Amino acid sequence: MNRDGACTSIWQTHNNEALISGRPQAGIVYDVIVVGAGITGVTTALLLQHAGKSCILVDAANAGFGTTGGTTAHLNTFYDTSYQMMIDNFGEESARLIAQGARSAIGLIKSNISTYNIECDFEEKDGYLFSLTEKQNEELDEIVSAASKLEVAIEFSTKNPFPIPHLKVARVPGQAQFHPLKYLTGLLLAFQEAGGTLVENCRVTGIKEGEVLEVQSSLGVIRARNSIYATHIPPGVNVLHFRNAPYRSYVLGVKLKDDEYPAALGYDMDDPYHYYRTQEIEGQRYLIAGGEDHKTGHEENTEESFRRLESYVRTYFRVEEISFRWSSQYYEPTDGLPYIGILPGHGSNVYVATGFSGNGMIYGTLAGLILSNLLVNGKSIYEKLLSPGRIKPMAGFSNFVKEGADVVKHLVKSVFPAEQLHELSALANGEAQVVKFEGNIMGLYKDDSGELHAVNSSCPHIKCSVGWNNAEKSWDCPCHGSRFSFDGKLLTAPAVTDLQKVDLTEPKTGN
Ligand SMILES: Cc1cc2nc3c(=O)[nH]c(=O)nc-3n(C[C@H](O)[C@H](O)[C@H](O)COP(=O)(O)OP(=O)(O)OC[C@H]3O[C@@H](n4cnc5c(N)ncnc54)[C@H](O)[C@@H]3O)c2cc1C
Structure with a gap:
């Protein structure tokens, strides 16, 4: 199955060829x-x-x-x-x-x-929530006490199946994966x-x-x-x-050297929190570990988010290989x-x-x-x-539009000189940048073969300027989370059309 990003999730090895896609019936x-x-x-x-x-x-x-x-x-x-x-x-x-x-x-x-x-x-599993600081201890106390008022089973535990130093642990029975x-x-x-x-x-x-x-x-x-x-x-x-504010979260699928795959679901209480579980795919077990969430379009170097997550996981688990890594989007109400x-x-x-x-x-x-x-x-x-x-705006819900998010206009020109843009952006292969050229703002991406792709960086939803997501190779809108492939094809709503492609004239070659 295809997914809305360049990275491959652990689930995508699944073959769904039995599904038949039809057509709408006229009339x-x-x-x-x-x-x-x-x-x-x-x-x-x-x-x-x-x-x-x-x-x-x-x-x-x-x-x-x-x-x-x-x-x-x-x-x-x-x-x-x-x-x-x-x-x-x-x-x-x-x-x-x-x-x-x-x-x-x-x-x-x-x-x-x-x-x-x-x-x-x-599989049904227990879940474990664990605190890492005194403040999180208080939050965990509150979680356990609120759950008991609602007859949701959560109880303090002396064991934590996750090899992560912690202060307090709560076990949540009846979870599943x-x-x-x-x-x-x-x-x-x-x-x-x-x-x-x-x-x-x-x-x-x-x-x-x-x-x-x-x-x-x-x-x-x-x-x-x-x-x-x-x-x-x-x-x-x-x-x-x-x-609703769009956020991205990062996930690794990891082979461990020591076979110590946790038999439970786990969550620390950091903000953003890390989450864990084990999944077997075609006879091989993997630790799934996620976290490093941020508002969509608010981190340019999303590779760095993966690096931080990997370093965190390597601190506590004996990693043999990072077999999968992907990120995905969710909406915070x-x-x-x-x-x-x-x-x-x-x-x-x-x-x-x-x-x-x-x-x-x-x-x-x-x-x-x-x-x-x-x-x-x-x-x-x-x-x-x-x-x-319902209208119930909450104090503390931070404005999700990136501070200073540019609202950009349509391009005034339709064709731009590739040579000048190459020089202006000085991109290495695989890199991208939003540039200003003669009053026009556009997104440039140089693919692995050195070809330059240009798009109007104005999101067709409500015209915020998109930013580059270097791990998923997508243009992401910081305002409402629309996302587009490197050459402007729409990946995720709320936009309903592609980013406008910008034609580039090739540099004149030879004599
Ligand atoms: C990294 C990560 C980990 C998560 N882990 C958990 C977890 O452990 N447990 C949990 O409960 N939740 C988890 N979530 C949240 C959960 O995965 C999502 O909330 C859920 O998958 C959303 O499902 P959905 O069907 O609403 O949307 P989606 O799965 O996003 O499906 C929407 C579909 O709509 C299609 N579409 C969009 N626009 C149009 C259009 N105009 N016309 C036609 N089709 C369109 C898209 O192509 C897409 O296929 C996680 C989220 C993230 C990001």
């Missing part, structure tokens, strides 16, 4: 179009198809192309937003509901695996078996609203009564882009809870699910339950709490 009005075939879209589409709704599931690239192909697939009963924060911000009953949501999501994953016989390396792309493929096969249509390489660019929606896509207009944006962040311009329901500013038949932090295996699955209930039964117990229309 059909589908009950539901689900846009985006990650865990959210696929879970939702399967539930709806089984509930008797005719569904078409489209993806701009391929199933698993987004963060579902770059996750680490820990299945947790606790979240990045602590239960104490949920109690403080939303009240104890709401926090209890979200705790129940995690149990329901893991329950649905287990029942899908058994109903559809999905071989996806699912799986291979996300094997699971996704299993759900998709069940969806197709139930009569659902999967269409890959079909980008949705807009919706003309009405009782029957006319969904504009790269394969023409698709007509449906309801639409669900399961695109991780909705495409186009929406208030939700100002209530303003008030700590996801947005699942009707897309603000749209009719009551356009839905969305976004703002999952690092918990989208759980929230994406829960979104499937919520959205299918809303569409089939007209209600959900989570409807009010997770409404995308």
